[in-house]
Amino acid sequence: MELIVALGLIVLKVAFLIAILLLLPLPLTWLERKIAGHMQQRMGPMRVGWHGLLQPVADGIKLLTKEDHIPAEADRFLFKLAPILALAPPFVVFVAIPFGETVSILGHEITLYVSNMNVALLFVFSVIGIEVYGVIFGGWASNSKYAVLGSLRTCAQMISYEIPMGFAVIGVVTLAQSMSLLEIVRAQADVWNIVYQPVGFFVFFVAGLAEAQRIPFDLAEAEGDLGAGFHTEYSGIRFAFFMVSEYAIVLLVSVLVVILFFGGWNGVLIPLPPLLWFVIKVAFFVYVFIWFRFTFPRYRYDQLMAIGWKVLLPLSMANIIITGVLLGVVAAP
Amino acid sequence: MSRAQDRVGTWIGWAFFADLASALALTFGYMFSRSVTMQYPDKEKWLPYSRYRGHHFLTRDEEGEIKCVACELCARICPCDCIEVVPYEDEKGKRHPAKFEIDTARCLFCGLCEDACPADAIALGQQYEFSSFSSADLVIGRDDLLAKPGKAATGGGVVAARLNTKKDVLVETKETQGYNWWRNIRRT
Numbered sequence A: 001m002e003l004i005v006a007l008g009l010i011v012l013k014v015a016f017l018i019a020i021l022l023l024l025p026l027p028l029t030w031l032e033r034k035i036a037g038h039m040q041q042r043m044g045p046m047r048v049g050w051h052g053l054l055q056p057v058a059d060g061i062k063l064l065t066k067e068d069h070i071p072a073e074a075d076r077f078l079f080k081l082a083p084i085l086a087l088a089p090p091f092v093v094f095v096a097i098p099f100g101e102t103v104s105i106l107g108h109e110i111t112l113y114v115s116n117m118n119v120a121l122l123f124v125f126s127v128i129g130i131e132v133y134g135v136i137f138g139g140w141a142s143n144s145k146y147a148v149l150g151s152l153r154t155c156a157q158m159i160s161y162e163i164p165m166g167f168a169v170i171g172v173v174t175l176a177q178s179m180s181l182l183e184i185v186r187a188q189a190d191v192w193n194i195v196y197q198p199v200g201f202f203v204f205f206v207a208g209l210a211e212a213q214r215i216p217f218d219l220a221e222a223e224g225d226l227g228a229g230f231h232t233e234y235s236g237i238r239f240a241f242f243m244v245s246e247y248a249i250v251l252l253v254s255v256l257v258v259i260l261f262f263g264g265w266n267g268v269l270i271p272l273p274p275l276l277w278f279v280i281k282v283a284f285f286v287y288v289f290i291w292f293r294f295t296f297p298r299y300r301y302d303q304l305m306a307i308g309w310k311v312l313l314p315l316s317m318a319n320i321i322i323t324g325v326l327l328g329v330v331a332a333p
Numbered sequence B: 001m002s003r004a005q006d007r008v009g010t011w012i013g014w015a016f017f018a019d020l021a022s023a024l025a026l027t028f029g030y031m032f033s034r035s036v037t038m039q040y041p042d043k044e045k046w047l048p049y050s051r052y053r054g055h056h057f058l059t060r061d062e063e064g065e066i067k068c069v070a071c072e073l074c075a076r077i078c079p080c081d082c083i084e085v086v087p088y089e090d091e092k093g094k095r096h097p098a099k100f101e102i103d104t105a106r107c108l109f110c111g112l113c114e115d116a117c118p119a120d121a122i123a124l125g126q127q128y129e130f131s132s133f134s135s136a137d138l139v140i141g142r143d144d145l146l147a148k149p150g151k152a153a154t155g156g157g158v159v160a161a162r163l164n165t166k167k168d169v170l171v172e173t174k175e176t177q178g179y180n181w182w183r184n185i186r187r188t
Helices: A002-023 A025-037 A055-065 A076-096 A120-141 A146-177 A181-187 A199-211 A238-262 A274-293 A301-330 B003-015 B018-031 B073-079 B112-116 B142-147 B178-182
Strands: A102-105 A109-112 B044-047 B056-058 B084-087 B094-103 B122-124 B157-160
Touching: A002 A076, A025 A055, A025 A238, A025 A274, A025 B018, A055 A102, A055 A238, A076 A120, A076 A238, A102 A146, A102 A274, A120 A181, A120 A238, A146 A181, A146 A238, A146 A301, A181 A238, A199 A238, A199 A301, A199 B112, A238 A274, B003 B018, B056 B073, B073 B084, B073 B112, B094 B142, B112 B122, B142 B178
Parallel strands: none
Antiparallel strands: A102 A109, B044 B157, B056 B122, B084 B094
């Protein structure tokens, strides 16, 4: 009986997570267009619903009813597989992400995470690494020059930036003495990691921008030079899959930044519910993503590579060494 | 400041992303500035300046007689040949147009007909909303031209959209709107 309840709870939580992740792109696209509009002294969507609030719904209906076009020369199997491959990993990753400790609903203590893995961080990085396959398959299967160029760029970019991203996290792991995201947040109850790991945060955030393929690192889908990059040939619901995946990764990077460097659901000064603190912090970083998009131009390809290999990688390695030495000096018995 | 110090300062600024930070501050400031959008078909509508060349109109003199003397100079000077005038002579022996048709689908709104007219009868007015689903509807006859609104009296401005053309076109706008309003948007 207890097993069934526990299983049912997990299924319920997973269903809830999937619902959130599938529905979140709706408000996020609206927000992105609104912020873009106001930064450019426009208004953004205004006509569907109050201040264009229903615009994402209208866009969704449009995408669903559009012709699902597959190019004649495309590799049909890979073409259909790619959006799913791009969509699945960001969803899977959220299984390992904690959103808080526990809440009590109807007298039951319910944990705000699906599973507390002791290697959660490793799991996150390994699963998110798979995401690049969706992009590469999508670009290759489209049989289009733009798409192939976009996916080649993505491939190189993802590989270059996953290394500093992984290295930047090592400092946090040594501080918390654990790879479990829950333990990492608990270790930040007094002082957030941003105080000890500003360089780690910087490297992680910049690499996260690149990983999410957002401006200034959106070379994979640079509209100016590649049409739309790897999803040039995609239309209708398959294109929507790529969009949802992109927003899920934006959310994922924001959540990871908050958990690893900004104390997760630990609040400061103002006593708010922990979950609310968490949501506020994540919302801020999502806003920063959008803010960056409408502030910075895109980096050139060689600049992208130079930043990845010549700046972020040495910085993150130096960060590991300095963190290790300082920990050894300070925490030595 | 010496050049060496300047260089050091630049490097310090570069290391702490001073340039990126100032760009972020700029866009953040713009986010709270007034938007210049005119929500044209929904809310506001732009009022033309007095020199604006919109839809043609024909004028009458004090006695209510049509000013046009059907000299056909406008039809001659028209670069796209869109004006057709057929004259007649009334009982007082004055020439007037029996037919005065402008094909606004072909018109390029150059205003040469207005310049050519010896009787100040035809001019280009302020109306700019006359799109149509059929190009046949865009051929405007004499009586319709007489009914069209004349020159704008204001120097630009914004009024509520969905106007009653008879009532609302002569609304005087405040200085805080229109061109000057647009110029006063915060630029820092």
